[in-house]
Amino acid sequence: MRKRSISSRVLAAAAVASIAAAAYLGTALELRAGAPVEPAPYLPSISDLMISTIQPRHIRLWIAAHEGNWEFGAYELGNLKGAFNRLGHAHPTVEANSLPDMVSAVTGQPFADLTAAVKAKDLAAFDKSYADLTSACNSCHQALNHGAVVIKVPQQAAVSDQDFSPRSP
Ligand code: HEC
Numbered sequence: 534m535r536k537r538s539i540s541s542r543v544l545a546a547a548a549v550a551s552i553a554a555a556a557y558l559g560t561a562l563e564l565r566a567g568a569p570v571e572p573a574p575y576l577p578s579i580s581d582l583m584i585s586t587i588q589p590r591h592i593r594l595w596i597a598a599h600e601g602n603w604e605f606g607a608y609e610l611g612n613l614k615g616a617f618n619r620l621g622h623a624h625p626t627v628e629a630n631s632l633p634d635m636v637s638a639v640t641g642q643p644f645a646d647l648t649a650a651v652k653a654k655d656l657a658a659f660d661k662s663y664a665d666l667t668s669a670c671n672s673c674h675q676a677l678n679h680g681a682v683v684i685k686v687p688q689q690a691a692v693s694d695q696d697f698s699p700r701s702p
Pocket residue numbers: 578579580581583584587588591627632635636639640666667669670671673674677679682684
């Protein structure tokens with residue numbers, strides 16, 4: 534007897550669940566037929582942008598110069614600067630500091646030196662200013678209590694699906 538009452542309760546619960554599921558589906562279908570649901574705006578965090586827009590370009594710039602592809606190097610240097618600008622627009626402040634001001638304070642000189650080195654196709658000058666840029670990355674991480682994020686000069690080409698060798702003229 535007891536056994537039976539448990540199984541009828543289970544059946545009743547299943548029935549309630551399927552009514553609820555049908556109601557939910559009905560609402561979902563109504564929503565689909567009615568006004569479009571606006572997606573929530575998504576603002577990638579500073580770290581999202583660091584790993585998606587800054588870090589890959591920091592690597593690719595180095596590969597370009599070490600492959601002797603100065604044309605691509607100039608292109609990627611421009612993209613890296615642009616990525617920092619967009620980061621500053623997306624996140625104007627970080628821990629009560631102006632993010633764009635911090636970026637220009639630490640990257641201004643290395644970027645100017647890198648621009649000159651790329652233009653002159655001078656690998657020694659490039660390596661020096663690239664090391665300065667890399668120190669600039671770390672000085673900001675340390676200043677903003679993210680000293681655990683340590684950036685270094687790449688050791689080898691690590692983008693396996695792109696040919697960085699210079700185009701033949
Ligand atoms: C203006 C300051 C600033 C500069 C300059 C800067 N960063 Fe960052 N970076 C940050 C902050 C702040 C974080 C941590 C964000 C967080 O976790 O909310 C971060 C985090 C990172 C991370 C870790 C992201 C993760 O999720 O693991 C990487 C990688 C990174 N930065 C790369 C770089 C590189 C490469 C450069 C230089 C080309 C650079 N950053 C320059 C402020 C800076």
